[in-house]
Amino acid sequence: MAKKKKIDESKKMVRIYIMGKEYLVPAGLTIMKAMEYAGYRYIRGAGCRAGFCGACATVYRKLGDYKLHANLACQTTVEDGMYLVQLPFVPANKATYDMEKIKPDENVILEYYPEVARCVSCNTCTKACPQSLEVMDYIQAALRGDIKKVAELSFDCIQCGLCAIRCPAEIAHYHVGQLARRIYGKYMMARAKHLEERVKEIEAGKFDDEIKKLMKMSVAKLKELYNKREIEGEAMESG
Amino acid sequence: MYPKEMEKSVRKVEETRQERLKKLPERMTAEEREALLKKFHPDYRKGAKRKLKVGVSKGNMLPNEVADLIEAYPLIHPDEIDLSQIDYETDILIIGGGGAGTAAALWAYYNGVKPENIIIATKLRHGDANTMMAQGGIQAADKPNDSPAIHYLDVIGGGHYANKPELVARLVLDAPLIIKWHEELGIMYDKKPDGEMITVHGGGTSRKRMHSAKDYTGMEIMRVLRDEARNVGITTLEFSPAIELLMDEEGKVAGAVLFNMETEQYYVVKAKATIMATGGFGRLHIQGFPTTNHYGATADGLVMAYRAGARLRDMDSVQYHPTGAAYPEQILGLLVTEKVRSLGGQPVNVDGEQFVHPLEPRDVEASAFIRECYERNKCVVTPTGMRGIWLDSPMIEMIHGKGTIERRLGAMFRMFKRFDIDMREEPILVFPTLHYQNGGIEIDKEARVLGKNGVIAGLFAAGEVEGGVHGKNRLMGNSLLDTQVFGRAAGINAAKYVKKAKVGKLTLKHVKNYIDELKKAKIKEERKSPMLLPDYRGEKAVARMIDIF
Numbered sequence: 001m002a003k004k005k006k007i008d009e010s011k012k013m014v015r016i017y018i019m020g021k022e023y024l025v026p027a028g029l030t031i032m033k034a035m036e037y038a039g040y041r042y043i044r045g046a047g048c049r050a051g052f053c054g055a056c057a058t059v060y061r062k063l064g065d066y067k068l069h070a071n072l073a074c075q076t077t078v079e080d081g082m083y084l085v086q087l088p089f090v091p092a093n094k095a096t097y098d099m100e101k102i103k104p105d106e107n108v109i110l111e112y113y114p115e116v117a118r119c120v121s122c123n124t125c126t127k128a129c130p131q132s133l134e135v136m137d138y139i140q141a142a143l144r145g146d147i148k149k150v151a152e153l154s155f156d157c158i159q160c161g162l163c164a165i166r167c168p169a170e171i172a173h174y175h176v177g178q179l180a181r182r183i184y185g186k187y188m189m190a191r192a193k194h195l196e197e198r199v200k201e202i203e204a205g206k207f208d209d210e211i212k213k214l215m216k217m218s219v220a221k222l223k224e225l226y227n228k229r230e231i232e233g234e235a236m237e238s239g
Numbered sequence: 240m241y242p243k244e245m246e247k248s249v250r251k252v253e254e255t256r257q258e259r260l261k262k263l264p265e266r267m268t269a270e271e272r273e274a275l276l277k278k279f280h281p282d283y284r285k286g287a288k289r290k291l292k293v294g295v296s297k298g299n300m301l302p303n304e305v306a307d308l309i310e311a312y313p314l315i316h317p318d319e320i321d322l323s324q325i326d327y328e329t330d331i332l333i334i335g336g337g338g339a340g341t342a343a344a345l346w347a348y349y350n351g352v353k354p355e356n357i358i359i360a361t362k363l364r365h366g367d368a369n370t371m372m373a374q375g376g377i378q379a380a381d382k383p384n385d386s387p388a389i390h391y392l393d394v395i396g397g398g399h400y401a402n403k404p405e406l407v408a409r410l411v412l413d414a415p416l417i418i419k420w421h422e423e424l425g426i427m428y429d430k431k432p433d434g435e436m437i438t439v440h441g442g443g444t445s446r447k448r449m450h451s452a453k454d455y456t457g458m459e460i461m462r463v464l465r466d467e468a469r470n471v472g473i474t475t476l477e478f479s480p481a482i483e484l485l486m487d488e489e490g491k492v493a494g495a496v497l498f499n500m501e502t503e504q505y506y507v508v509k510a511k512a513t514i515m516a517t518g519g520f521g522r523l524h525i526q527g528f529p530t531t532n533h534y535g536a537t538a539d540g541l542v543m544a545y546r547a548g549a550r551l552r553d554m555d556s557v558q559y560h561p562t563g564a565a566y567p568e569q570i571l572g573l574l575v576t577e578k579v580r581s582l583g584g585q586p587v588n589v590d591g592e593q594f595v596h597p598l599e600p601r602d603v604e605a606s607a608f609i610r611e612c613y614e615r616n617k618c619v620v621t622p623t624g625m626r627g628i629w630l631d632s633p634m635i636e637m638i639h640g641k642g643t644i645e646r647r648l649g650a651m652f653r654m655f656k657r658f659d660i661d662m663r664e665e666p667i668l669v670f671p672t673l674h675y676q677n678g679g680i681e682i683d684k685e686a687r688v689l690g691k692n693g694v695i696a697g698l699f700a701a702g703e704v705e706g707g708v709h710g711k712n713r714l715m716g717n718s719l720l721d722t723q724v725f726g727r728a729a730g731i732n733a734a735k736y737v738k739k740a741k742v743g744k745l746t747l748k749h750v751k752n753y754i755d756e757l758k759k760a761k762i763k764e765e766r767k768s769p770m771l772l773p774d775y776r777g778e779k780a781v782a783r784m785i786d787i788f
Contacts, residue, residue, distance in 0.1 A: 077569055
């Protein structure tokens with residue numbers, strides 16, 4: 001090994017390897033901020049920077065650890081000896097479907113994503129999921145045609161693609177979850193009757209006069225109405 | 240787990256919890272709110288804003304960081320762009336691939352525009368937008384005890400009566416229609432088994448009309464809209480932000496120049512109608528605040544539209560969300576959804592005392608936090624010197640029962656758990672963070688952009704980039720709604736418009752004129768815009784950078 005600069009303990013630096021190249025970065029930074037500290041400016045690999053968009057999927061190994069870890073760069077703190085690379089893109093085919101014509105029966109997922117049947121229950125997808133979702137369980141539920149279960153288990157999916165890139169059966173899990181959730185939301189959850197009624201009222205113009213009156217109202221009068229408006233009970237309804 | 244000093248304060252929070260369960264502080268009177276805002280809201284800080292020197296809204300007060308981008312020169316000189324070669328010719332060009340842009344694309348499609356004649360050009364990936372990050376919910380007056388008129392009053396009062404009435408009317412009247420559309424698309428809103436929407440309060444609402452999909456509301460909306468846009472086959476150009484609008488000789492907006500950020504080439508897009516849906520300015524870190532916003536929120540659309548003659552409004556007010564994470568350092572400034580307070584989490588100071596009603600409008604709530612930290616010095620100080628207020632999240636499960644936090648605040652729970660804080664057991668530390676651009680380019684109720692002499696033909700706008708809907712302060716749950724209501728309006732009206740529109744010869748004359756005006760105002764050629772992306776590279780690395788390859 002070449003000579004290494006000593007880590008200055010007072011500044012608490014850690015040594016990370018970005019695509020194999022060594023950089024000293026302050027301890028406590030996220031992987032995302034550490035790469036920026038080292039001089040990288042993202043075009044790909046950064047999106048919301050808050051754990052919601054899945055743009056910063058990152059895989060890494062640690063010194064002396066055989067495991068390939070997967071996580072979000074914006075939500076993971078750097079560790080000394082981390083070897084890491086970000087995934088700029090995950091190629092995965094999304095089925096196209098017409099939600100109005102789709103048949104919400106138990107075979108529908110297999111019809112659009114037949115590769116689901118190739119699942120070997122290895123659980124690699126679950127281990128790779130940065131959201132700690134039970135990915136394999138929802139793929140198995142998809143296989144059984146249990147759409148509700150797929151929708152619920154996959155709900156927190158941020159579609160980063162780490163499951164799909166690791167899957168030996170070459171399933172694109174996150175697309176499967178998307179389809180199931182839309183079918184569940186559209187066909188299996190009960191529709192809100194109060195919403196339908198309100199839409200009818202609006203279309204019939206029920207509120208138009210009242211709104212027009214408000215639009216023309218002076219600020220003084222609006223203030224008066226606003227300041228004495230009734231506020232629905234504070235008591236919080238049960239969760 | 241918190242450091243020792245902070246743990247001491249946590250004990251005090253625990254001691255007062257039972258007592259605090261029984262009673263909330265009084266809401267402030269209008270006068271109290273006014274006085275608090277004037278003294279503590281960052282908008283009132285001297286020297287943070289300045290008058291614009293150029294353009295149609297010359298004289299308007301803008302935050303310095305935004306004025307810097309407006310009073311800046313184009314990234315490339317118009318003469319360097321060859322407009323004779325057109326790379327894409329289309330009916331509708333949508334700039335921005337977030338909630339507003341994608342809703343616009345779908346509604347243009349529903350109204351007869353072929354999907355191959357709709358292009359979404361987006362700076363990052365389709366869906367990389369603040370919409371994706373909106374957690375708390377979306378407002379719609381769809382319950383029997385509520386009405387669009389009551390919603391109207393909440394919006395305009397919360398906005399300090401500065402809102403544009405026709406836009407507020409459209410927002411509240413279209414809201415239930417949007418939720419219905421979402422239901423039909425298969426968006427999984429939180430519902431009771433019989434289909435009734437589960438709704439809660441947000442800051443400044445007088446009815447419980449906040450609809451949600453756990454605390455992933457925006458993500459659920461965004462991923463379904465995107466899925467639908469892909470199903471119908473709308474063209475999407477990713478990593479290709481617009482850098483300048485194009486006009487024709489008659490002064491109609493006629494497309495844009497895009498920049499492929501990876502190959503660094505430009506594309507000329509000729510379009511009959513252009514919809515600006517680029518979002519806001521959250522990544523400009525106004526007054527040095529951390530931000531809840533996504534990486535690309537750099538006000539590009541504002542800059543380009545202004546050069547094309549769009550009027551600005553309400554740009555003097557900035558929204559700071561009361562609850563950005565203040566600890567740990569790794570998630571500094573990230574959003575802690577207002578829903579934490581909607582569900583009963585109370586803000587308390589270092590001694591475990593209540594000091595403000597949890598659901599005042601955002602500007603008031605944020606100001607009360609700043610007062611508690613900087614005037615009364617009753618805040619918690621972290622090891623890195625950040626000041627913060629406790630948000631007593633364990634109360635949520637005392638009120639609603641065990642399991643509520645994981646079930647309804649899964650994203651929040653996960654974010655803190657990643658850094659070893661269990662918000663079911665311990666409070667979380669928060670402080671105001673830069674959140675939203677209240678104002679923007681002015682539109683009418685058909686989402687048409689207004690300039691000096693009325694409508695700028697061919698240009699529409701939707702979402703955070705436009706102003707007027709929220710006045711000087713937006714309420715929780717009205718930004719997702721804004722993206723959908725005005726995205727839909729822009730899509731419908733652009734579809735109507737393109738049926739008759741003809742585009743003449745493309746020109747960038749408006750940009751040249753703008754350069755002349757900048758020079759006349761003696762603005763030095765040291766700043767360029769749009770910004771496209773912020774630069775967070777380490778100082779040490781930047782100091783050694785050389786541009787030779």
